[in-house]
Amino acid sequence: MKIALFTDTFDEINGVANTYRRLVDFAAAKGIRLDIYTYGEKDSIETCGTARVLRFRHILPFRYYSDLSFDLTVIRPKIFRIAKSSGYDLIHTATPGSMGMNALAAAVLFRTRLIGAYHTDLPKYFVPRAERFFAALIGRRACHLRPVSEALTWMFLKAYYNRCVKVLAPSRHTLSELRSRLKPETGLFSRGVDAVTFNPAHKHGVNKIPVCLYVGRVSVEKRLDLLPEIFTRRDNAKLLIVGDGPYRKKLQSELPLAVFTGAVHDLHALKKLYASADIFVFPSETETFGQVLMEAAASGLPRIVSDKGASKELVRHGVDGFVAKDRTEFSGYVDRLIADPRLRASMGQSAREFALTRNWDEVFDALSREWESHIRQKEKRCS
Numbered sequence: 001m002k003i004a005l006f007t008d009t010f011d012e013i014n015g016v017a018n019t020y021r022r023l024v025d026f027a028a029a030k031g032i033r034l035d036i037y038t039y040g041e042k043d044s045i046e047t048c049g050t051a052r053v054l055r056f057r058h059i060l061p062f063r064y065y066s067d068l069s070f071d072l073t074v075i076r077p078k079i080f081r082i083a084k085s086s087g088y089d090l091i092h093t094a095t096p097g098s099m100g101m102n103a104l105a106a107a108v109l110f111r112t113r114l115i116g117a118y119h120t121d122l123p124k125y126f127v128p129r130a131e132r133f134f135a136a137l138i139g140r141r142a143c144h145l146r147p148v149s150e151a152l153t154w155m156f157l158k159a160y161y162n163r164c165v166k167v168l169a170p171s172r173h174t175l176s177e178l179r180s181r182l183k184p185e186t187g188l189f190s191r192g193v194d195a196v197t198f199n200p201a202h203k204h205g206v207n208k209i210p211v212c213l214y215v216g217r218v219s220v221e222k223r224l225d226l227l228p229e230i231f232t233r234r235d236n237a238k239l240l241i242v243g244d245g246p247y248r249k250k251l252q253s254e255l256p257l258a259v260f261t262g263a264v265h266d267l268h269a270l271k272k273l274y275a276s277a278d279i280f281v282f283p284s285e286t287e288t289f290g291q292v293l294m295e296a297a298a299s300g301l302p303r304i305v306s307d308k309g310a311s312k313e314l315v316r317h318g319v320d321g322f323v324a325k326d327r328t329e330f331s332g333y334v335d336r337l338i339a340d341p342r343l344r345a346s347m348g349q350s351a352r353e354f355a356l357t358r359n360w361d362e363v364f365d366a367l368s369r370e371w372e373s374h375i376r377q378k379e380k381r382c383s
Contacts, residue, residue, distance in 0.1 A: 006103035015291030171310035192360035200300035213277035218245035298355035302347035
């Protein structure tokens, strides 16, 4: 079995990149021939046993996020030359972005089955940005364009993913959305967590007052505008925000007492930040999974999430955290956990027990079986 996997993100700090870095290690350990096509600072090939990471320099990058770019030079002949000589049994695309366009073109050119993975709720990410763009253009709010922007985004996603033989989603919430919109068969490609790295044993010191932690992108789609409402005038808890993004400057001005670390690249430092907190707050409504929620659970933290998006699938309400229906409930659950150290401890222990059931090897074994199934189907048709 020889697989080509195309992703726009691999070396960055996010859940998708983390998943595929771990997949490379899994493939090398299992002897699976896997080539990852992605972007990097320069053209290079990194070998890890039977797996390779092929990085390509952006030629005309269009930066649409602090650490993510779309290469306006979409089609790369060099990629096709390598793909043609490699003779892949299956192509896996993790993105409808510029690297994903190369995956689609290679699948068509070389008549190779294409399996897709949907990792990001693109309509919810792009629509607010489109509104701000048109608002700046016409000088007033452009909320009336939201349905049009969302419809156009889904038109693009359908045109892309409908070329796949199957599309995988990381959560049941996302899977339900895809089933209602796409033609191909759909399935789950969930995620695990490293419960050795993320572990309460890494706790550093004792907090004088509870520490509420947020880890993730500091951006508008994460609904971080809720945090000033909860923490601006609060003196019985400390807010720690780990991550970076375009919303950080504004959020810092609204939360002068909060601690902003920026992006933390050092895993040793990150695991200590998790383990040394008391409560994990995550108001995002746009998650297709929420990897940081698994890391917080493994670190023994009770978690408070929104009932919108996929975050709620990773929290058992009243057992290892709370699922809030609105902003008032979210704030109320923060109050409750701050006031009750015994509840924090019992929920944190339950969260840890839940995290121990989510194993990366099981996740990747299931993905490997998925690949093998599609390869066998192709072989049967050819015979």
